[in-house]
Amino acid sequence: MVYVRLFWIFLRVSVISEFQYRVNFFVQLFQSALALGTGLVAMSLVFSYTQNLAGWTQPELLAVMGVHIIVGGLIKTIIQPNMNRLIEDIQEGTLDFALTKPADAQAIISVREFRIWQLIDLVLGSVVLGYAISQLSTSLGWLSALAFAAAVLLGGLMIYSVWLMLSVGAFWIIRADNFLEIFDSLYQAGRWPVSIYPGWLKHTLTFVLPIAFAVTLPAETLARQLNGQNLLFAVGLTILLLVVSRLFWRFGLRHYTGASA
C-alpha cells in the first residue's frame, strides 16, 4: 500500500513541475504528429505496391503501428526517463539519495520521473488503433479487449526489466547510455510485425529485447485473434524477467561505491 502512495506522490510532483513548461506540450504534439505522418507515408507507399505484407493486410499493419506508438509513449513517459536518471545517478554517485530512503530502492528508482507530455503518443496511438479496428471485419469482444490490456501490461513490464538490466550495466561500464542507443533503434523495428524479419533479427526482437511481446502480440490479439498459448508464454517470460532483473539489480548494487565512499 505504501508503494501505491509513493507512486502517487512522485506522479503528482512530476505533473506539477511539468506544468511549468506548458509550451513543451505543443513541441511534443508537433514532434508526435510529424512522426505519425512519416509512418503513414511509409505505410501508404507500401500499400501502393502491394495488397498485403507477408500476409498482413493494411488495417492489421495499422493496428501494429497504433500499438507501437502507444507502447512507445508509455516507454518515453515512465521507463526511459527513470532509467536515464538511474544511469546518471550511478555515474555521478548521487544514487545515494535514493538508496538511503526508507523504502525499497528499486521501487524508488523506477517511479521518480514522469514525462507527462509524452502521453500525447498514447492518445495518437489510440486514435490510429481505433481507426484500424474499425476497418477490420472481426468484431471485438470484451475478452480480446481484456487480453489486449494484459498483453500491453506484460510487454511493458518485460521492457522495463530488460531496460533495468541494461542500465544496471552502468555499475561496471560508465558509458552504459550506448546500449540504450541500440534499444531505441531496435524499438523502431517494432513498427512492423516481427514475423516479417529474417530469423536472427526476429529472435533478437523476441527474446533479447522483447518487442515482439510488447508490440506485435498485443496488436495480434486485437487485429487477428487471441492466441492463449502466446499470452500464457508472455506471462511466464514476464515473471522470469522480473525475477532476473531484480536479482541483477541487487547484484549490481553491491558494486556501487557512492559519492563519498
Place this chain on the structure above:
Amino acid sequence: MKQHLDLYLTLLKTSIISQFQYRVAHLFWLLAMMVEPVVYLVVWGTIATSQGGSVAGYTAGTFAAYYITWTLVRQMNIALTPYAFENRIRKGRLSNELMRPIHPIHFDMSYFMSLKVVTIVLWLPIAGLLWWVFQPIFTFTAWWQIPAFILALLGGFVTRFLCLWALGLVTFWVTKVSAVFELYFTIELLLSGRLVPLAIMPAWVRDISQWLPFQWTFGFPIDVAVGTLTGPQVAWGLAMQAVWMLIAGGILALVWPHAVRRYSAVGA
C-alpha cells in the same frame, strides 16, 4: 590556402587519435544505426519478392545494394546538427571560437571529417556482414562509376554540411528553433531517398525533390554506386551538388557577419 591546409591536417590528426579512444562507443552507435536500413530493406525486399520479383525496377538484390550503400552514405552524411548552435549561443561557447583568427566552420568541418575516418574503419566489417546476409546486386557498367561515387559521396557530405550550418544560423534570431529543424529533418527523410529510393515515390514527389538539395546529398550517391544512372545523369547530379554548395555557402557568407553581430555572450 596553405595555412588552411596545415590547420586541417593538424586538426584531423589530433581528432582522429582522440576519436579512436571511443571506438567501442562508436561501434555501438554504428550498430544502432544499422537497424533503420535493415528494416526498410526487409520490408521492401519482401514486397519485391511478393510482386513477382521487382517493384519500380528494384529487385530484392538491388534493394539490398541500395540499403547497404545507404549505411555508408548515412555515415558520410553526418554533419554538425543545427541544434548545436543553441548550446553554443545559450552557453556562450561561441566566444572562444570567435577569438580565433579562423572561421569556426573549419573546426567543425575537420572534426566531422575525422569522424568519418574512424567510422569507415568500423563500418567495413559490418558492411561485410550485411553483404553476406542480404546478397546485394550492383550493376557495374563503366570504370568511372567508382571515382564518380567517391566524388558524389564527398560532394554530398560537403553540401549537407553547408546546408545544416546555414540552417543553424537561424538560432541567432529565433530562440525556440527545434520545430523548424524537426520539420526540416522530416522533409529530408522523405525526399532524400533515405526512407525509400525516390523511384518508389509518386512522380510529383520526384518532380519536387529535383529542385531541393536533399536527394543530391543522399539518394544520388547511392544511385551512382548501385548503377542505375547514366553518364549524363551522374554529371547532372554532381552539378546540382555544386549548385547547392554555392547556394548554401553564399547564404553562409552573407548571413554570418550579421549573426555574429547579433551574438552577445554572457560576460562579453
